[in-house]
Amino acid sequence: MWEQAQSEAGYKVYFKAQQFDMSPSDNKSLRSVISSCEKNSIPYRVLDRQQVSDRFAGMINIPEDWFGVLTDVGGVIKPTKAVSMFQALAFQRGAVLRDNMEVKNVVKDEVRGGVNVETANGEKFWGKKCVITAGAWARKLVKTVAGLELPIQALETTVCYWRIKEGKEAKFAIGSDFPTFASYGEPYVYGTPSLEFPGLIKIAVHGGYPCDPDKRPWGLGTSLDSLKEWIQGRFSGLVDDGGPVKTQSCMYSMTPDEDFVIDFLGGEFGKDVVIGGGFSGHGFKMAPVVGRVLADLVLGGEAKGVELNYFQDSKVSRESWRECERL
Template identity: 70%
Template sequence: MEYSGQKFDVIVIGGGVMGSSTAYHVAKRGYTTLLLEQFDFLHHRGSSHGESRTLRATYPENYYFGMVMEAAQLWEQVQSEVGYKVYYKTPQFDMGPSDDKSLRCVIANCESYSMPCRVLDPNQVSEHFSGKMAVPENWTGVLTELGGVIKPTKAVSMFQTLALQNGAVLMDNMEVKDIKKDDGGDIVVHTSNGAKFCGRKCVVTVGAWMKKLVKTVSGLLLPVQPIETTVCYWKIKEGHHGEFTIESGFPTFASYGEPYIYGTPSLEFPGLIKVAVHGGHSCDPDKRTWGPPASLESLKQWIEGRFSGLIECTGPVAIQSCMYSMTPDEDFVIDFLGGELGKDVAVAGGFSGHGFKMAPLVGRTLAEMVLDGEAKGVELKHFRLTRFEGNPKGNVKE
């Protein structure tokens, strides 16, 4: 089987949020674009499905601050083009032990970037949330206005819709097995069903399958580990459902320390709130267990201590499985593949459970890389492949 159509300017491999955003940005600039997905579009086997993702700028690493602020503007711009919302604004609340270094860095970064934030002691936390949330005596809370919830499956569909409207070709159930350069210097993409597609440039955004595909294509072993993680929803007690919604001003939130816990207001499932642990267990993305987490005790204790008894903490009432693609330093990989493929193939992966919020910016960056040879306005030194050469841990974190 061989596709008889044109040679594409850019072939994007992977139809999750990063690949779909890239296809949209390339097509919007007027270049012929092909988006290939190994499963059905909007499938639930990767990292771009589900009910909610958090948007927050409160990172300990200062290089993410500006990226999130620009990504937030891009989410609003793109959703205005499609005509419906995928990004729902609400404040972000971070909390943790007062001496936690990561939380102290968050506060310092807010000050450096002139981002308004309120640093709250335990009494102020209780007062601000009218008793709905409490923290221990030796903890600090940080409240910022830039936050919100992104609807992931809806967002992927948005980028694919806009890519189509701008002339892109979208094909699913096309598992890519190899990428080669022909004698004329073009990129040829081979799929498991015998199809071949030709393009000038290529972008690889295959999430948890990145390590497998890159090794096949170039022999390079990326330190990107697939992680199976579990998202938990907990029941809000009767009479309090309206107190934990975006409409009531309840924030997205994150708790520093071990374990790192995050959550979103009640939105997708009325009467339920999302509270989950960041992390999971290593897996082969093609041989997942789809099972519940080994232990929820620390999460139950955290919920009991933080929500003043207003959330049922005996156990989650709904559980969903998802995937991380984790790098050792939890920073992204955004770079040209190099080697024989040089700057004709760009790769983006290892988004480590926190990259979804950056999708419109990552897509634009990848489009600029393959169309212009470099990205404008985004510093990529922390995301280079070369950071792992002779240094398996990657970027040094203070």
């Protein structure tokens, strides 16, 4: 669906690469990646330490008791350009975008039916249906609107860019043989080939600190000590591990199991209001298909070909959330 959208827009936002996942041999998450590949007929290769070194010409090293999984389904998306692309395609279909309109509430319209969306500057917008995709503010807004406590916690996290050693920049650039990657365990690390900033590679920790999205500390969001150590052990001195030369602070909207929250709000709203949130730091790449699901829900009342799990009926989810809050 990314390729379909960028073809219609006339420019690229998605740049393909291989995806390389690595972990200790007993890691269940990476085992589940293999199971998913098999279930969906996605070709993959399992590599031991020596095979990893051979495959990436010594650029990536893993410990003796680790293994890796290589597939062809990686890539890098230019997010700002992608947002502009979706907005432009929406405009072509008659959408209207209103910037700087802070939504304060969504209330049922008892006269006309549908809902009224109320903003901080006093303006109101009526619609037959409403989709709430408020990111890190989803939990706060939904509690105001429906009194429902969604299992979504805002985390402040930091994206880090590290300098590639001089003369090695081309080896890490998008379009080379270098993959997007993820490393399971502690810390959970992910990264991409060099694209946004020439000579810099994005390597960051998947995680952060709980925060109030309206009162962010604007700090690092996570300690860099373990990340520096991870870089030292994986990239054979090809990346400067002294510290990131550029950082960007952002927020995750985390659920206990990192599954998305996509559902009807229910209650007095019935199927008039749909919520999409809790994308847990890995939702942007899913934007086209999530958009399709949300559209199906508001237009037809069901997500075609997609099974929805209701948090209210899930004992495991409730217990996971209580444990998350306790920790």
